[in-house]
Amino acid sequence: xxxxxxxxxxxxxxxxxxxxxxxxxxxxxxxxxxxxxxxxxxxxxxxxxxxxxxxxxxxxxxxxxxxxxxxxxxxxxxxxxxxxxxxxxxxxxxxxxxxxxxxxxxxxxxxxxxxxxxxxxxxxxxxxxxxxxxxxxxxxxxxxxxxxxxxxxxxxxxxxxxxxxxxxxxxxxxxxxxxxxxxxxxxxxxxxxxxxxxxxxxxxxxxxxxxxxxxxxxxxxxxxxxxxxxxxxxxxxxxxxxxxxxxxxxxxxxxxxxxxxxxxxxxxxxxxxxxxx
Numbered sequence: 007x008x009x010x011x012x013x014x015x016x017x018x019x020x021x022x023x024x025x026x027x028x029x030x031x032x033x034x035x036x037x038x039x040x041x042x043x044x045x046x047x048x049x050x051x052x053x054x055x056x057x058x059x060x061x062x063x064x065x066x067x068x069x070x071x072x073x074x075x076x077x078x079x080x081x082x083x084x085x086x087x088x089x090x091x092x093x094x095x096x097x098x099x100x101x102x103x104x105x106x107x108x109x110x111x112x113x114x115x116x117x118x119x120x121x122x123x124x125x126x127x128x129x130x131x132x133x134x135x136x137x138x139x140x141x142x143x144x145x146x147x148x149x150x151x152x153x154x155x156x157x158x159x160x161x162x163x164x165x166x167x168x169x170x171x172x173x174x175x176x177x178x179x180x181x182x183x184x185x186x187x188x189x190x191x192x193x194x195x196x197x198x199x200x201x202x203x204x205x206x207x208x209x210x211x212x213x214x215x216x217x218x219x220x221x222x223x224x225x226x227x228x229x230x231x232x233x234x235x236x237x238x239x240x241x242x243x244x245x246x247x248x249x250x251x252x253x254x255x256x257x258x259x260x261x262x263x264x265x266x267x268x269x270x271x272x273x274x275x276x277x278x279x280x281x282x283x
Contacts, residue, residue, distance in 0.1 A: 010195040011045040014186035016137060016178030017233035022241070026227045032242040032277070035233045040136035042183030044191040048127040064126040067099055071132055073166045078103060084111040084118055084260055096170075098181055099131075102188045102217040108260035109213045110196060113269055117196045129191070131184060132162050139174030182218060182230035189214045190235075205271070211235040212268045219249050232278060242277035 015037040019026075022033020061082040068075050076096055077089035086104045088095070111118040121127075140159050141151060149155040165173055190210050193199070199206065211231065219225045225246040232241050248267050255264060267273045 007047050008050055008195075009045060009047040010191050011043060012187050012190035012194060013041040013043045014183045014190060014234040015237070016040040016042075016134075016180065016183050017230050018178070019229060022229070026229055026241065026243055028243075029245065029275075030242055032240050033229060034281070035229050035239050035241050036283070037233045037237045038136070038178060040134040040178050040183075042131065042133045042137070042180065042187045044184075044187040045130045046127055046191050046195050047130075048124040048195075060125075061122055063122050063124050065103065065129065066126070067096075067103075067129045067131065069096070069099075069131055071162060071165050072170060073164070076100070080107060080122065082118070082122055084108050098184060098217075098221045099188070101221045102185045102214075103192075104260075105217040105220060106189050106192050106213055109209075109216070109265055109269060110193070112260070112262040112265040113209070121192075121196050129188070131188070133180055133183065135159060135161065135163050137176060137178055137180040137183070138163070138165070139176060141174070179230040179234065181221070182214075182234045185217050185221070186210070186214045186231060186234035189217065207235055208271055208274075209269065212274060215244070216249055216252060216268050220253060223253075225249050225253065228276065232276065236278050236280070238281055238283075240277075240279040240281055244274055244276035248273055248275075 018036045018038055020034040020036060022031065025031040026033040063080045065078045065080055066075060074094065076092055076099055078100070079087045079089065084107045086100070086107060088100060107118060140156060140163065143159055143163065144151055144155045147155070147158065193206070193210055202210070214231045214235065215228050218231050227243050229241045229243070232239065252264060252268065
């Protein structure tokens with residue numbers, strides 16, 4: 007089995023508030039120890055192009071904590087098709103897959119081909135407990151809310167009787183952590199990377215920003231994705247005009263020319279200056 011696993015942290019915005027929505031204002035952003043994890047596995051025996059003449063790959067994404075599975079088919083045109091058997095949709099997962107594969111194909115067609123040599127892959131995603139409200143679990147134990155009570159909850163708590171729609175979140179950036187960990191995992195898998203250069207991180211950042219904006223249906227400030235990729239920082243946002251034209255196109259135009267702004271470092275004008283407390 008060939009596999010890769012990447013994680014991305016949550017965030018806390020110390021200063022900046024709504025001001026960071028406008029350039030050149032900046033904010034202080036901390037990354038926290040709560041992380042989202044993404045693991046991809048592919049059977050080596052399925053990685054034979056001669057055995058996968060269909061040029062398609064079946065992708066199975068499992069949200070372990072919510073006991074939910076999403077299945078898709080990726081083809082050689084980088085088109086991602088959800089399975090009719092999916093009982094629900096997850097916009098963040100689907101758009102992240104779609105945009106990441108489109109960007110990889112635009113970067114170099116061989117990257118998409120290296121993924122399509124597998125007839126099937128599985129992707130598992132899981133997030134630290136800190137991303138979710140655990141109050142109901144503590145109350146069910148008959149305990150008072152406290153640090154000691156939280157310590158009784160096992161890591162990566164299972165929420166099989168809950169859905170994402172009715173689980174409280176703590177505001178640490180779970181969607182940004184999810185998307186960044188997925189982009190990072192897919193990118194490292196197709197390039198077989200064990201470490202990331204600054205250029206790699208920039209590409210991961212840019213793809214993740216596009217996916218996050220597309221999933222939310224608007225161009226946000228981007229500080230949560232930036233913290234998930236680069237860590238604690240003094241952040242100045244990118245110009246919305248870099249991504250907005252792509253959002254206006256919808257999900258149907260994945261031409262290399264359309265994606266060029268996302269993949270060209272010189273186009274991005276965000277500023278990231280590392281700092282520590």
